[in-house]
Amino acid sequence: MISTSTAFPLTPPTAETLSTCWLNQENQPPYHPSTVQLNTDLVTVLLIDDQLIIGEAVCRLLANEKDISFHYIDDPAQAIQKAISIAPTVILLDMIMPEIDGLMLLRWFRSHPATHEIPIVMLSSKEEAQIKADAFAAGANDYLIKLPDVVELIARIRYHSKAYNNLKALSAANATSRLQARQLEQTLEELKTTQVQLIQTEKMSSLGKMVAGLAHEINNPINFIHGNFIHLHNYIQGLLQLIKIYQQEYPSENSVIENYTDEVNLNFIIEDLPKILASMKMGTDRIREIVLSLRNFSRLDQADKKAVNIHEGIDSTLLILNHRLKQEIEVIKEYGDLPLIECYPAQLNQVFMNILSNAIDVLLEQEQQQQKQIVIKTEKNDYGKIKITIRDNGPGISPELQRKIFDPFFTTKPVNQGTGIGLAISYQIIEKHQGNIYVCSDPSYGTEFVIEIPTEQIT
Structure with a gap:
């Protein structure tokens, strides 16, 4: 032809x-x-x-x-x-x-x-x-x-043509294989992402239910105690005043009353009882703050986007982690003047929890001469975003690990001590908030996580 x-x-x-x-x-x-x-x-x-x-x-x-x-x-x-x-x-x-x-x-x-x-x-x-x-x-x-010669010509034409067609078929097969490999890799990443999201959902659901139940169980009796303090205070003040009136109206000594007064150290009770009431009231106030922080952390009543104070979420997270900070780790807050941020509060608090928990783990594992510190800084930039920086003065993270740190199920912790989903979840949450999260680390100053999110979400 x-x-x-x-x-x-x-x-x-x-x-x-x-x-x-x-x-x-x-x-x-x-x-x-x-x-x-x-x-x-x-x-x-x-x-x-x-x-x-x-x-x-x-x-x-x-x-x-x-x-x-x-x-x-x-x-x-x-x-x-x-x-x-x-x-x-x-x-x-x-x-x-x-x-x-x-x-x-x-x-x-x-x-x-x-x-x-x-x-x-x-x-x-x-x-x-x-x-x-x-x-x-x-x-x-x-x-x-x-x-x-016609025989030689046809033979060579067919030989080269077949070799070329085989080469194209092989190239097509290789291209198909590469495409399938990319599709499988993409599917695997999607499966990992889905798995992380499912774990996150289950984790947050379990945590939310636990916190809600705990807050409810603590809140009811503490409210009962706290609500009765004002009446108890008034009653005790009335009794103490009555004792003073008795001492004024009946100054004559009675051996039985005098002996009992000395035995119970009435003067000390009169002086110390208001202090005890004030201390107990302070304790119930503290418990009420913890319950409020638990509710603020879980945000069970705020599943949708809300305009919230980011500093409250950070403080609530620190309060929950306070038992791990002890006297070893100093937390320095450098809060800027931030507007209310439109976000999913419970999810954002989960990000703070993951990053702060990792920082505490690293610092508690290290024996270092200097004071162990976590510095939390917030500020608003000129692009309508807020910037949250959480930095520790630990040993830092190697460049090789920094590239993998947000990968699902990647962890440097021993078996049964880490799942490798905390930072992967945090990455997805910040992406959901149309923001960025990245890590900067160097042995000379430690590790710094930077979070940037817009003040308003674009739908």
């Missing part, structure tokens, strides 16, 4: 008819790129030669080969465009042409991404070793003296 319409004529063809004629057209399906990947026996030959007689001769040599489609072009300037349009499996290229040298055209084919892998057989009238060497050096796959 030589083009797309006219069958090969019985009379010698002109350049025009030769360049537009197909051999055995009735037996050949139209070319489609996908057939190359499926049919490795497809053979499409493109001959580029300025001599019309060579085109006619090759056309006749291939006339009886039903599986070979043949195309001819006598203008080398249009060769690459023609090759791109018909996608040959073999190119027959004349070495010597008047306008464009065959070797130059060969280099053009090899430099073009659409043709650089197509097998090219150079045709020449000279049997010289140097010419062959130059052809192979420029990228030729084969070299034939024109006109070659």
